[in-house]
Amino acid sequence: MINDKNSQKIVDIIQNWARKHSIWVLAYGTGCGAIEIPPTMTSRYDAERLGVRGAATPRQADVLLVTGYLTTKTLKRVIRVYEQMQDPKFVIGFGSCTINGGMYYDSYNTIKLLDKYLPVDVYINGCMPRPEAVLAGFGKLQEIIAEGRANGAQKYKDNLEWYKANQKKIIPSLLTTDYNW
Amino acid sequence: MDLLTNILGAIATIILAFVVGMSYGGIVRKITARVHNRLGPPWYQNFIDAYKLFGKTTAIHHGWMQIMGPAFLMVSSVVTLMFVPVLNNGGWFTNLNFKGDLIFLLYLMVFGPLGMALGAGQTGNPNSAIGVTRGLSQMVGFEIPWVMALVALMIQFNTTTITGLMDVQQMSGTWLMFSSPFAFIAAVLAMLGMFRYSPFDIVGAPTELASGPVSENGGKFLFTMMSSGSIFSFVKLTLYVDLFMGGADNLIILLIKTFSIYMIPVLYGIVSPRYRTEQAIRFFWGWPLFFGILAILYAAIF
Ligand code: SF4
Numbered sequence: 001m002i003n004d005k006n007s008q009k010i011v012d013i014i015q016n017w018a019r020k021h022s023i024w025v026l027a028y029g030t031g032c033g034a035i036e037i038p039p040t041m042t043s044r045y046d047a048e049r050l051g052v053r054g055a056a057t058p059r060q061a062d063v064l065l066v067t068g069y070l071t072t073k074t075l076k077r078v079i080r081v082y083e084q085m086q087d088p089k090f091v092i093g094f095g096s097c098t099i100n101g102g103m104y105y106d107s108y109n110t111i112k113l114l115d116k117y118l119p120v121d122v123y124i125n126g127c128m129p130r131p132e133a134v135l136a137g138f139g140k141l142q143e144i145i146a147e148g149r150a151n152g153a154q155k156y157k158d159n160l161e162w163y164k165a166n167q168k169k170i171i172p173s174l175l176t177t178d179y180n181w
Numbered sequence: 182m183d184l185l186t187n188i189l190g191a192i193a194t195i196i197l198a199f200v201v202g203m204s205y206g207g208i209v210r211k212i213t214a215r216v217h218n219r220l221g222p223p224w225y226q227n228f229i230d231a232y233k234l235f236g237k238t239t240a241i242h243h244g245w246m247q248i249m250g251p252a253f254l255m256v257s258s259v260v261t262l263m264f265v266p267v268l269n270n271g272g273w274f275t276n277l278n279f280k281g282d283l284i285f286l287l288y289l290m291v292f293g294p295l296g297m298a299l300g301a302g303q304t305g306n307p308n309s310a311i312g313v314t315r316g317l318s319q320m321v322g323f324e325i326p327w328v329m330a331l332v333a334l335m336i337q338f339n340t341t342t343i344t345g346l347m348d349v350q351q352m353s354g355t356w357l358m359f360s361s362p363f364a365f366i367a368a369v370l371a372m373l374g375m376f377r378y379s380p381f382d383i384v385g386a387p388t389e390l391a392s393g394p395v396s397e398n399g400g401k402f403l404f405t406m407m408s409s410g411s412i413f414s415f416v417k418l419t420l421y422v423d424l425f426m427g428g429a430d431n432l433i434i435l436l437i438k439t440f441s442i443y444m445i446p447v448l449y450g451i452v453s454p455r456y457r458t459e460q461a462i463r464f465f466w467g468w469p470l471f472f473g474i475l476a477i478l479y480a481a482i483f
Contacts (some may be wrong), residue, residue, distance in 0.1 A: 015232075015236045018229050018232045018233040018236065019233050019236070021226075021233075022226070022230045022232075024230075037322075042217070042219070043217050043218045043219050046214070046221070048219065048221060048222050049214075049219070049220040049221060051222060051226060051229065051230075053222075053230075055390070056387040056391045056396060057308075057391045057392060057396045057397070057399075058399075059241060059396065059397055059399035059400075060392070060395075060398070060399045060403055062233075062237075085242070085400045086238055086239060086240060086397075086400045087237065087238040088237065088238075121299065133322075168224035
């Protein structure tokens, strides 16, 4: 009965409900967008009422919030941070810079589309997105978690070669360690 | 039969401590949020967090001591719980008290943090190491007034058991809070450090130290620490109520008393910024130590 498909479904529903209401965010403050995180978390917009809370380290976090442009240098760190996070994990791309490069579209040392390097679950667009937009983004993430569609981490595992190849193109010196998920 | 009731009672005690501790944690988050003029998470948020943490996979392995660290914490919390009488008349809660258990408790209460320190050391994270040194220094700070307060009680009433001190209060009808006020003051000041709310949250400072000793622990490790922390805070509160506020006759009174004493560190913490390590130790070796000495003198002379 425990391994039966239907009971697994029920467990999934309960777990997804818990995941949805307890989102611990690791805000990787790369770009200017990071300045919108404090207002989102404090009195005015109070993200904690949705269960969104800051996490101190990648080990404890559920969501990696990439706030803005990523230079080739920071991309390396972001990849390491993402790979240190524990499953189930999600990525939110924050600001136009993570979608198409934003105002740095012709820069020589920023990446343009984050999804080529890390599996993004939700994008929040705007330059920079207001706290309302950030909360809407978290709402969207909660929605897809509840439906069980937030499977970016699975995508990353399945297409590891593709992601690694893309990452290597930007960072030739990237050391790929063996990860035992 | 006796063993069976003891085991069932122990399980009931653990469940009670877990539920009450977690709910208090959630209520504290709510109160903090209200003070910040926010709406705050629901009071059961901690249960959701714990369930989610339990459901996470854990692919971290730095060695066996890292796994033993949270286990040490849990064992120490649960064993301490077994030595603190939950209610005055015992009820169906297990209590393994014996002669001298107050002294034993003093040792037992630092056992968990020490185990955690070893576990945090093995993760190799520099933040953990800094957190551990800070935690141990702070412990040296608040343990001294705390031990002095307890020693004062032991001298004053000639007993080394918690139940003995509870009997004293029931017999005389006054709480120890009033019959040995200096010990109470020293113990309450030590409590500020024991609960690690601001300004004494120097161990797990989230932005400064990336949460210190727990920085390499996620998922199920964190779940174990969270639940053992909740149980431990219930234990400490119950111990204070037993020692200074005449114990509790039933669960409702227990909840009221523990909650009101819990509000001292919480409310003091909400409006305080964080101390540096040496400031924290200087605090404990100032007035709390003075009141501790006063309590011992009071106990020895009267
Ligand atoms: S999207 Fe705009 S605000 Fe955000 S990092 Fe890029 S340039 Fe800065």
